[in-house]
Amino acid sequence: MGxxxxxxxxxxxxxxxxxxxxxxxxxxESLAKxxxxxxxxxxxxxxxxxxxxxxxxxxxxxDIVLLPHTVEQxxxxxxxxxxxxxxxxxxxxxxxLSGGALPVHGGICLSLEKMDRILHLDPDNYQVTxxxxxxxxxxxxxVEAIGLFYPxxxxxxxxxxxxxxxxxxxxxxxxxxxxxxxxYVLNLEVVLPTGEVIWTGxxxxxxxxxxxxxxxxxxxxxxxGIITKAVLKLVAKPSHTALMLVSFNDLVSPCRAVxxxxxxxxxxxxxxxxxxSAVEWSQKLVPLPVALPEGTAAVLYVEVDGFDEDAILxxxxxxAAIMETMGCTDLFLAQGHDEQERLWKLRRVCGEAIKMxxxxxxxxxxxxxxxxxxxxxxxxxxxxxxxxxxxxxxxxGDGNLHVNILRGQLSQPxxxxxxxxxxxxxxxxxxxxxxxxxxxxxxxxxxxxxxDIVMPPLQIALMAGIKRVFDPKGILNPDKxxxxxxxxx
Amino acid sequence: MGxxxxxxxxxxxxxxxxxxxxxxxxxxESLAKxxxxxxxxxxxxxxxxxxxxxxxxxxxxxDIVLLPHTVEQxxxxxxxxxxxxxxxxxxxxxxxLSGGALPVHGGICLSLEKMDRILHLDPDNYQVTxxxxxxxxxxxxxVEAIGLFYPxxxxxxxxxxxxxxxxxxxxxxxxxxxxxxxxYVLNLEVVLPTGEVIWTGxxxxxxxxxxxxxxxxxxxxxxxGIITKAVLKLVAKPSHTALMLVSFNDLVSPCRAVxxxxxxxxxxxxxxxxxxSAVEWSQKLVPLPVALPEGTAAVLYVEVDGFDEDAILxxxxxxAAIMETMGCTDLFLAQGHDEQERLWKLRRVCGEAIKMxxxxxxxxxxxxxxxxxxxxxxxxxxxxxxxxxxxxxxxxGDGNLHVNILRGQLSQPxxxxxxxxxxxxxxxxxxxxxxxxxxxxxxxxxxxxxxDIVMPPLQIALMAGIKRVFDPKGILNPDKxxxxxxxxx
Numbered sequence: 001m002g003x004x005x006x007x008x009x010x011x012x013x014x015x016x017x018x019x020x021x022x023x024x025x026x027x028x029e030s031l032a033k034x035x036x037x038x039x040x041x042x043x044x045x046x047x048x049x050x051x052x053x054x055x056x057x058x059x060x061x062x063d064i065v066l067l068p069h070t071v072e073q074x075x076x077x078x079x080x081x082x083x084x085x086x087x088x089x090x091x092x093x094x095x096x097l098s099g100g101a102l103p104v105h106g107g108i109c110l111s112l113e114k115m116d117r118i119l120h121l122d123p124d125n126y127q128v129t130x131x132x133x134x135x136x137x138x139x140x141x142x143v144e145a146i147g148l149f150y151p152x153x154x155x156x157x158x159x160x161x162x163x164x165x166x167x168x169x170x171x172x173x174x175x176x177x178x179x180x181x182x183x184y185v186l187n188l189e190v191v192l193p194t195g196e197v198i199w200t201g202x203x204x205x206x207x208x209x210x211x212x213x214x215x216x217x218x219x220x221x222x223x224x225g226i227i228t229k230a231v232l233k234l235v236a237k238p239s240h241t242a243l244m245l246v247s248f249n250d251l252v253s254p255c256r257a258v259x260x261x262x263x264x265x266x267x268x269x270x271x272x273x274x275x276x277s278a279v280e281w282s283q284k285l286v287p288l289p290v291a292l293p294e295g296t297a298a299v300l301y302v303e304v305d306g307f308d309e310d311a312i313l314x315x316x317x318x319x320a321a322i323m324e325t326m327g328c329t330d331l332f333l334a335q336g337h338d339e340q341e342r343l344w345k346l347r348r349v350c351g352e353a354i355k356m357x358x359x360x361x362x363x364x365x366x367x368x369x370x371x372x373x374x375x376x377x378x379x380x381x382x383x384x385x386x387x388x389x390x391x392x393x394x395x396x397g398d399g400n401l402h403v404n405i406l407r408g409q410l411s412q413p414x415x416x417x418x419x420x421x422x423x424x425x426x427x428x429x430x431x432x433x434x435x436x437x438x439x440x441x442x443x444x445x446x447x448x449x450x451x452d453i454v455m456p457p458l459q460i461a462l463m464a465g466i467k468r469v470f471d472p473k474g475i476l477n478p479d480k481x482x483x484x485x486x487x488x489x
Numbered sequence: 490m491g492x493x494x495x496x497x498x499x500x501x502x503x504x505x506x507x508x509x510x511x512x513x514x515x516x517x518e519s520l521a522k523x524x525x526x527x528x529x530x531x532x533x534x535x536x537x538x539x540x541x542x543x544x545x546x547x548x549x550x551x552d553i554v555l556l557p558h559t560v561e562q563x564x565x566x567x568x569x570x571x572x573x574x575x576x577x578x579x580x581x582x583x584x585x586l587s588g589g590a591l592p593v594h595g596g597i598c599l600s601l602e603k604m605d606r607i608l609h610l611d612p613d614n615y616q617v618t619x620x621x622x623x624x625x626x627x628x629x630x631x632v633e634a635i636g637l638f639y640p641x642x643x644x645x646x647x648x649x650x651x652x653x654x655x656x657x658x659x660x661x662x663x664x665x666x667x668x669x670x671x672x673y674v675l676n677l678e679v680v681l682p683t684g685e686v687i688w689t690g691x692x693x694x695x696x697x698x699x700x701x702x703x704x705x706x707x708x709x710x711x712x713x714g715i716i717t718k719a720v721l722k723l724v725a726k727p728s729h730t731a732l733m734l735v736s737f738n739d740l741v742s743p744c745r746a747v748x749x750x751x752x753x754x755x756x757x758x759x760x761x762x763x764x765x766s767a768v769e770w771s772q773k774l775v776p777l778p779v780a781l782p783e784g785t786a787a788v789l790y791v792e793v794d795g796f797d798e799d800a801i802l803x804x805x806x807x808x809a810a811i812m813e814t815m816g817c818t819d820l821f822l823a824q825g826h827d828e829q830e831r832l833w834k835l836r837r838v839c840g841e842a843i844k845m846x847x848x849x850x851x852x853x854x855x856x857x858x859x860x861x862x863x864x865x866x867x868x869x870x871x872x873x874x875x876x877x878x879x880x881x882x883x884x885x886g887d888g889n890l891h892v893n894i895l896r897g898q899l900s901q902p903x904x905x906x907x908x909x910x911x912x913x914x915x916x917x918x919x920x921x922x923x924x925x926x927x928x929x930x931x932x933x934x935x936x937x938x939x940x941d942i943v944m945p946p947l948q949i950a951l952m953a954g955i956k957r958v959f960d961p962k963g964i965l966n967p968d969k970x971x972x973x974x975x976x977x978x
Contacts, residue, residue, distance in 0.1 A: 124859040202925035215704035370613040436691035469954030
């Protein structure tokens with residue numbers, strides 16, 4: 001981790017911030033009374049982990065950390081903070097990549113980690129009701145034990161919380177077939193910034209009853225309300241899976257192969273892209289079960305799943321035929337669950353592995369998927385011109401490419417100025433190709449300076465207007481996505 | 490059609506309505522200048538069809554009807570009406586079932602029927618960009634011609650517009666496998682009530698760039714903006730389809746069979762329910778290709794589709810085995826496309842057929858699907874108690890049951906009072922079962938009196954707050970979903 005960055009460093013404070021109250025001893029006692037003993041952290045080291053998430057090396061210390069157990073406690077906290085005008089930053093597992101959980105103005109960090117239960121598993125209706133602090137993987141295991149499946153699987157699934165997945169509308173490798181978190185949300189219990197509690201919808205597959213507040217809440221990055229319960233949709237667990245690792249000697253052919261594959265009618269359950277350097281760094285943490293052919297520039301993961309083994313083998317053959325046509329140099333079919341899991345583990349540690357090598361900025365670019373080769377060439381060309389090294393990997397089937405820009409030996413001015421100019425140019429390319437600046441990580445704190453590239457002031461003003469309807473005092477996760485008073489920037 | 494109902498009959502006008510300007514000759518001339526000759530209808534019979542939709546026998550005459558061809562014209566119209574405070578009701582094909590397109594306060598009916606083009610069909614990215622006046626079926630045919638598929642298929646697909654489908658978040662039989670309209674929307678061009686124009690998102694499969702205005706717009710029933718272009722997602726067209734008609738001797742067994750079928754891992758592409766009377770009325774318009782066994786009380790349509798004929802036959806066998814276990818008396822497998830199409834046509838004319846028999850109120854109930862039998866029994870019990878006859882059919886796979894309450898020989902007071910009390914009780918059952926009062930038809934004009942059953946005032950106030958952000962003067966499709974000033978009711 002780098003040097004802690006000072007509160008609000010490099011930014012002019014918008015006028016509304018001056019209205020925020022600085023916590024005093026009375027406030028701390030009142031909040032401690034709501035929670036009971038041990039659930040309010042006010043001092044030193046125990047608070048420190050709440051000052052960071054997975055975004056670069058950013059560090060913002062909260063004044064206090066609250067660990068509520070119940071929706072009633074969350075509601076009482078928000079009522080108090082609304083009345084007192086104290087800023088509150090909700091937090092899941094802190095695995096976010098856009099700084100959404102960072103308490104950038106200090107105040108309260110409200111961690112949902114103690115609300116981690118599965119409240120109701122309903123196999124008749126293929127539904128499950130959970131609390132926000134439940135770890136994604138724990139949900140998966142619980143439903144798979146009864147033959148059901150919760151598809152959204154961010155790389156951090158072993159530690160990230162469902163609440164954070166909902167706030168960011170997380171994706172993951174399975175999205176190409178199964179969709180993202182949004183597609184599995186039926187109904188949410190939400191504590192509003194005022195402390196009031198609503199359910200956003202109903203426990204049904206089809207909902208046409210007024211504005212869809214469920215879909216508004218999903219992906220709103222903890223700025224409109226605190227999700228305290230979620231009713232999620234499940235599907236039947238596929239009984240069979242096959243996973244192939246396909247090698248190519250250049251960076252662009254695998255992207256083209258993705259386009260061809262999807263046009264063939266094959267619906268893969270994952271379609272991931274990794275540059276060779278991403279594989280090599282990851283291999284330091286997880287050895288690959290197969291040697292990559294010499295000259296490999298990039299690989300594709302192609303997974304197919306289903307309920308019929310023969311049909312899956314047929315699909316594998318179609319995949320192989322298409323990959324050969326598109327110039328692959330090798331195709332490795334993982335044997336059995338363990339080998340599949342090793343391959344997936346390698347893919348998942350990618351971010352962690354690169355972080356061991358260097359601090360990096362992760363850009364979550366997304367374009368119509370057939371434009372991926374064009375995007376990838378632009379990344380490398382812009383990097384060469386602005387003098388930064390990048391490692392690319394991501395969800396090729398969705399046109400969602402994670403561009404990891406390495407700090408390496410770059411000086412502070414290069415890192416803060418040249419790299420940012422390069423990112424701005426790259427996002428301009430995304431926009432021109434019909435895409436946008438985030439596919440699954442959100443805007444949070446670090447990407448909002450780029451939001452103007454894809455969004456006119458009018459649209460940001462509409463979002464700010466919605467924010468004010470839910471949070472008239474602007475106390476909940478302030479200045480994430482956009483500053484509440486865009487004219488004050 | 491029944492007797493025209495007077496403007497605002499039976500309702501107190503909320504205070505804001507007094508601010509609306511009544512159109513004068515100057516306004517009409519200004520609007521005619523925006524549009525050019527022939528695109529403004531101000532008189533008599535030509536206006537009459539715009540006074541109705543498919544909802545009961547409601548009739549509200551607009552002052553004028555505008556037929557814009559371009560987004561610039563829509564924008565200029567809204568700028569003018571915003572400045573002048575003239576109410577505007579957007580209209581698709583008028584096939585809606587909740588009165589959303591009815592100009593309940595007179596003013597302008599803005600019909601999108603002239604904006605009916607496919608602007609860009611992009612087979613590489615599986616995307617299509619269309620105008621709102623395009624008929625659903627025309628879109629289907631255009632994309633199927635190149636091997637692609639647009640799944641959402643409301644019963645009115647032969648006449649309804651994509652714009653209306655988006656406004657209402659329409660479903661249809663395919664939703665059980667493929668999802669509803671919302672699931673196929675990537676990006677929307679929208680003219681705001683102020684006349685300003687935005688794109689809500691990007692042309693990508695994954696989007697995490699600020700609040701999701703695309704999802705807010707879908708299902709907002711034309712109250713937040715006028716959709717002028719839509720970028721839609723397509724999928725590969727399944728090459729094979731099989732359709733079964735399954736008969737049962739009681740009303741509830743088919744609902745139970747649906748639950749069993751979905752637990753088996755079979756993913757049908759349609760799963761429809763029809764009471765015997767619905768079949769019989771529909772048969773007057775479309776003969777059934779098979780005789781129903783004597784004693785049949787209800788039928789299920791079970792469709793499976795895919796890319797592999799053998800796999801589909803295997804699925805049919807599994808379906809047949811489950812249906813037998815659940816007590817079906819007959820299973821008819823449609824032979825070939827024509828027989829399938831005849832069966833589907835029968836299902837689609839259902840609403841029209843019942844309308845020939847009687848005016849009816851169509852309630853779009855939806856519950857968690859395993860609760861369908863309970864809902865169905867409640868419908869019949871409540872009907873018996875309140876003295877109304879009902880015909881039920883709908884999307885059993887989604888728990889979405891259309892309850893058609895027949896006027897028959899009911900007196901005006903029975904129709905207006907007893908039936909409404911019965912509906913209120915029925916919606917209370919939906920709520921208790923975890924469901925809601927509309928799955929795919931929307932709230933519009935006729936269901937808003939029931940909204941309080943499923944939504945507390947706080948939630949309606951949040952929706953009204955969002956409405957004000959987009960439409961500060963409340964001129965766009967006023968008093969649909971909720972009255973703009975709920976406290977004034």
